[in-house]
Amino acid sequence: MNDLNILELFRRLHRAAFLFTPDFRIVGANAVAEKWMAECAESAASTHLLTLFPEFIGAEEDIRQVLEGNRPALRLEFVNRECKSGEIRYLHLTVLPVPAENSGLLVLEDVTWHGERIRALKQQEYEQRLYKELMHTRRKFITDGILGNSPAIEAVRQMVRKLQTAPQTTVLLQGESGTGKNLVARVIHYSSMPPDAPFLEINCAALPENLLESELFGYEKGAFTHASTTRVGLLEEANGGTIFLDEIGELSLPLQAKLLSVLETKRFRRLGSNKEIKTNARFIVATNRDLKEAVAQRQFREDLYYRLNVVVIPMPPLRELGDDILVLARHFLKIYNLELKKNVKGFTPAAEAALKEYHWPGNVRELANCIERAMIFAEKDLLDRPDLILEPPLRVTSRERWEVPPEGIDLEAVEKQLIQSALERAGGNKTRAARLLGLTRDTLRYRLQKYNL
Missing domain, CATH: 3.40.50.300 (P-loop containing nucleotide triphosphate hydrolases)
Structure with missing residues (x-):
């Protein structure tokens, strides 16, 4: 079986596969691997295995042992990788020998769930x-x-x-x-x-x-x-x-x-x-x-x-808790002092006023993230207002009136695009997408089948 057949075999199994030489130069990849590189690789243009998968740095000799037939395979399990979309994926990475080609094969199995x-x-x-x-x-x-x-x-x-x-x-x-x-x-x-x-x-x-x-x-x-x-x-x-x-x-x-x-x-x-x-x-x-x-x-x-x-x-939402906002902020300050090995003593009056005035759309979770971010970069004994980086409230603009253009529209094409957009905004969650569209889950499921989505 040649290298192209090997790559095609793993493509049919929905596995990303890379063919590489003993000097770790990638010389082949199947369509699943190319899609993965476009979505998740930090250096998608690189052709060096250790650049694309730095997890193997330090394991070069183990990989050579696999290629030389001295061990059957090398496997790294549950390697996590943050994709360009911000999604965290978990992967099994397996290195296999391809003796006929004097090369190696790296197979990726997505085990995120x-x-x-x-x-x-x-x-x-x-x-x-x-x-x-x-x-x-x-x-x-x-x-x-x-x-x-x-x-x-x-x-x-x-x-x-x-x-x-x-x-x-x-x-x-x-x-x-x-x-x-x-x-x-x-x-x-x-x-x-x-x-x-x-x-x-x-x-x-x-x-x-x-x-x-x-x-x-x-x-x-x-x-x-x-x-x-x-x-x-x-x-x-x-x-x-x-x-x-x-x-x-x-x-x-x-x-x-x-x-x-x-x-x-x-x-x-x-x-x-x-x-x-x-x-x-x-x-x-x-x-x-x-x-x-x-x-x-x-x-x-x-x-x-x-x-x-x-x-x-x-x-109750955090914005309605008044002085309790400061109680929680000081609590998180103690936590991150311990975690980050710092000794920040508190907040300036301006910072305390900012914490109480802010609208906190993300509530306590947002407050914890805000304090953690400020503590990471803190260099003084007290956190000041600029250290908090509080975002201004989002302005909601009124929706524009939709009008049919003179040449007309393809209503089904528009509906299909709206469904795709809702799914993307909901991160693939069909229940949330249905709510965004004002549909029941069953109605959305029917339309997904209708448009083969």
């Missing part, structure tokens, strides 16, 4: 270990975990305290993105559950519908293509603890119906099974959407809304 899942699980494991180490101060955690002294924050804290005696009650956290819903969910869990009770979370907007369903419910071997083993779902793993469903407003209508059944019966079935499994998990859900409005637009089931609407905790 798997890598993200592993990263999220490791993060959850780390956070759970951290909280378990602090279980002897659990009651104090309620006060210290939710920072602030404003009436709005105190109201949140009081509701969390009352939930200590109701460990099975469903809780709905409602507020803008970045207001700390994830933190409050964890405080509720760790202040009302046993120390060894599991806390599992999933973002309903982060996965396609079929993957989300299998993650939640699990599946039996043979339930669908590639289901080679039985897998336990999050509902089963969270038994006796808490399952946190973030972005619940993005759940598709069919999955909403299944979730309603679980909430009412405390039973579910794995995909591909007729056996009912009982769960004693407590549900905490969160959304930045107005679920009442979603119900009115028939994007969210009314019966599920009322089933979730048991205890609702409104999460």
Whole structure:
């Protein structure tokens, strides 16, 4: 098999493949590899393997051992690479010998979804270990975990305290993105559950519908293509603890119906099974959407809304918290002093005034990023207003009136372009794209099939 056939073989397997000489000069690449270079390579014009993949620097002798037949392959797993779009991709890099050509073959396997899942699980494991180490101060955690002294924050804290005696009650956290819903969910869990009770979370907007369903419910071997083993779902793993469903407003209508059944019966079935499994998990859900409005637009089931609407905790936006903005800013200052090994003592009066005046569209998450950025470049004892780099509010301009040109238009072509634009703006998330277009998810799915998108 010649080098062109090898490259074509991996193209058909949807794998990027590069052919290179013993001196690491790239002499061939298939179409998948060329597409990857255009999207993610820092030096797309380079023909040197170590320039395109600096991860192999220091492993030159190992690569030569592969090419000489002294070892079968060299593999680097879960290498992360930031593409030009800002997306992080995870790759398996495998070097194979091509003896007939006296050369080597580098094969790229995109395992981004798997890598993200592993990263999220490791993060959850780390956070759970951290909280378990602090279980002897659990009651104090309620006060210290939710920072602030404003009436709005105190109201949140009081509701969390009352939930200590109701460990099975469903809780709905409602507020803008970045207001700390994830933190409050964890405080509720760790202040009302046993120390060894599991806390599992999933973002309903982060996965396609079929993957989300299998993650939640699990599946039996043979339930669908590639289901080679039985897998336990999050509902089963969270038994006796808490399952946190973030972005619940993005759940598709069919999955909403299944979730309603679980909430009412405390039973579910794995995909591909007729056996009912009982769960004693407590549900905490969160959304930045107005679920009442979603119900009115028939994007969210009314019966599920009322089933979730048991205890609702409104999460106040940062711009409404007054002096609490400074409390949080000083908290992040302490964190980044430790992380960056600095000794910044605080803020100037001008900086404090700027922090309180700013509108904070990204809420606490934006504040944390703002302080981190300022601390990285800080050279004085106090952070000043220019150090914060606060962006001015975006100006929303009125939409121009659309007019049909004299020569007419191709309406289907325009609709197709609008759908493509919405998908790009939503980062490929069909639920968000449908919302941008004012369509239901099912209507968008029909149009995607119609235009073969």
